[in-house]
Amino acid sequence: MTSITIPQRQHWMRILALTPPERLAEALAPALSAHPGHHWLRRPETGLVMLRGRAGGTGAQFNLGEASVTRASVSLAGQIGHAWVRGSNARHAELAALADALLQCPAHHADLMAGVIAPLEAELVERRATVSRAAAASKVEFFTMVRGE
């Protein structure tokens, strides 16, 4: 069993953060009910992250404004799960932290990746494609009128 790499963990943490909390609760319900007995190292805490932009998009950094962020840390099945999610939904951070812990367990990793993360990612891609296709429909198709001849 090879150990989990940072890019792997970044990948699932991203999917967990980008999934709507209600959907996440539904997708994780079977796995979480099979693994009770977690211990909160840090209960969900909402705070602020200052979002930074860059002048002209690529220049000097500047502080654009803050966003609310909720974080949580949990110990479950011998692993420590962390989560940071944008917004003030405590349940979202809890679910993401619990999932992060389980996903690090060699015994559950493959099942959860295939059974939870992969479908959630597919849904995310699908949601985004629909939004982008709607935007694409409003793309201007210029046509040129030829005068004379």
Place this chain on the structure above:
Amino acid sequence: MYVAVKGGETAILNSYELLAADRRGDQDTPELTLAQIKGQMRLALARVMQEGSLYDEDLAALALKQASGDVTEAVFLLRAFRTTLPRLGYSLPLDTAAMRVRRRVSGTFKDVPGGQVLGPTPDYTQRLLDFGLTGSDSAPSPTLAEQPLPERLPCVLDVLGSEGLIEPERPADGDPAPKDLTREPLMFPADRATRLQNLARGDEGYLLGLAYSTQRGYAESHPFAGEIRMGEVAVTVCPEELGFEIEIGEVTLTECQMINQFAGSRTAPPQFTRGYGLSFGEGERKAMAMALVDRSLRAAELGEDVHAPAQQQEFVLYHTDNVEASGFVQHLKLPHYVDFQAELSLIRTLRKQFDAQQGDEA
């Protein structure tokens, strides 16, 4: 002499009740839900988040509801609430070039790479009141193109950049962290990063008026909207407990890259210069006004004459904040009984002297 001013407690408590009753309005009408405000008042929400300097749709919807739709009051509520939350850190700089674009237009290049994408804009409506909306059963379903837009739309200004016809936009050596106006007071002269933070939090109406003044001749301004893009941008942080970067969600942003003519100086060749605007949500008017004012505030560094209000840092930056402005203007209605008594007695004395003088001359 001090005069004890007490009482009014019951009146104040009863005014709370009146405020709540007027907020609720006719109770035969269903109460507004936060989901409705989030879903159907998204532009008001964006403005509250931007000027409240806090991106949180739920809190902004609550603030708007509590403020009965008064945007400036909602901004005040959000700013007050944010002081109760701990600061957990800073994001990595948002990469707007990687924005998942829903709208992208250029006023300078018709055939911009990736095309002109209009998105959900009122620009091409005729601004006729739509009486079809008086009901509550509209269910539009937008057309979907066969293919989504490319994942990354090229930045329009890169076209000019590749020819060296526009000033490059690069961070200073070491990419220093910017000053944070929520932690440090505003000092002059303010660098561009500080000015941009101030403008980003600033009142849209005020910036719009200033931007308009630069177009009407109160500054050397020959602007073009090089690119305006709106869409979703990933938020990335690097939490201490992890030690690596993670994406924690996304925010909707509107970015405006304004291009301005510049005749050149002793050291710089003639080229285009930039003004930059960035705003939470769909905030196109704000982003454009911010970009124009950003450029006008660069007058001194570009060696231009500084003579118009929109070019004067102190004038502009000290008056952008609508929470401060609203507070100072509105504090006039609070009791000034003692100050006014002093003024009144002074005027009475002067008037007596004046009347006596008039009598002497007659």
